[in-house]
Amino acid sequence: MRAVQFTSFGGPEVLRIADVDVPAPGPDEILVRVAGAGVNQLDTKIRAGAMPQGRPAAFPLGTGVDAAGAVTAVGPGVTGVAVGDVVFGTGRATMAEQAILTAWATVPRGVDPVEAGGWGVATETAGRLLTELGLREGTLLVSGASGGVGSAVVQFAVARGLTVIGTASAPRHEYLAGLGAIPLAYGAGLADRVAEVAPHGVDGAFDLSGAGVIPELVGLVTHPTDVISIADFTAPGHGARVSTGATRTMRPEDGFAEAAALPGFALRVERRYALVDIADAHRQAAGGHTVGKLVVTP
C-alpha cells in the first residue's frame, strides 16, 4: 500500500510516498482503510524533529495521528467493533491507505468519513480541556478559536451551556458566530474588547494558539489556574496551566464520544489534499491559520 514516510527530520520536502506492507493491528488496536486523515500541527513538529521522544528515531517514520474509515481488521482483545464498521479516532502513520488506530468511536450516521478523519485530536483535546477546567457555568474565552481544536472546543462549550467568546482574525468571525461564539479580534487591546462583551469578566480561558497571550488572559480571570494553554509552555511561569496529551487524565474516547453524541457537531474541512500533496498540507497546517481542519484523502 502507499504511505507517507520520511527518513530524516526536516522541512515538508522530506515527506515521500513509499510502498509499504499493510500493518497488522496489535492488541487493542484496529486497522482501517483511511477515508480521511486530518493534518495536525503536531505532525509538522514531529517531522521537523521538534518533538524528541527520548530515544533515537527509527527511520523511516510514518506521519499522521488522525484518521477515519472502514475497519479492515481488529487486533487481539478488541471488542465492540467489527470489520466494516466506519470509525474515527487516533493512531499512528495515518497518512496511508490503511492505518492502525489505538482509540476510536463510530462515525455518526450522516457524517462524511472524510470529515470525521479530522475529528480525532481536535475532539480529544477539546474534551480534555473542558474537563480539566471544570467550568459548569459562566463565560469562557477561547484564544485561537477558529482552528481545529478551537472549533471543537467552541461547540462542546456551547453545548455544555457556557457563554463562549472566541478570538480569530476578522475573516473568520462569521464562521465563529455560526458555531455559537461571540467573535473578537486577537491582538493588542484584547482585554478592552473582552470587557465590552463580558463586563463581569470571564470565568476561564484557553490559549490554543501559543501567541504569547498568557499574561493578558491571566489578567481577565479570577485565578491564574483558570487559564489553560495547549501551545505555550511558559504558561506555568504566570500561574496558568498547560494541558498535554502526555499528562491527560481522560481517555481519548471521551472526547470522541462527546463529538459523536452532539447533534450537528461538525468540523469544517478547509481543504482536502491527495496523499501526494502531503508536503503542501504540512506547510498549510504549520502556518497556524486553518479554519477547521485540513484532511488528506489517500
Ligand SMILES: NC(=O)c1ccc[n+]([C@@H]2O[C@H](COP(=O)([O-])OP(=O)(O)OC[C@H]3O[C@@H](n4cnc5c(N)ncnc54)[C@H](OP(=O)(O)O)[C@@H]3O)[C@@H](O)[C@H]2O)c1
Ligand atoms: N497540548 C495538546 O494536547 C495539543 C493538542 C492539540 C493541538 N495542540 C497545539 O495547539 C495549537 C493549535 O492547534 P490547532 O489544530 O487548533 O491549530 P490551527 O487549526 O492551526 O488553529 C490555530 C488558531 O489560532 C488562531 N491564531 C493564529 N494566530 C493567532 C494569534 N496571534 N493570536 C490568537 N490566535 C491566533 C487562528 O486564527 P486565524 O486563522 O484567524 O489567524 C486559529 O483559530 C498547535 O500549536 C498544536 O500543535 C496541542
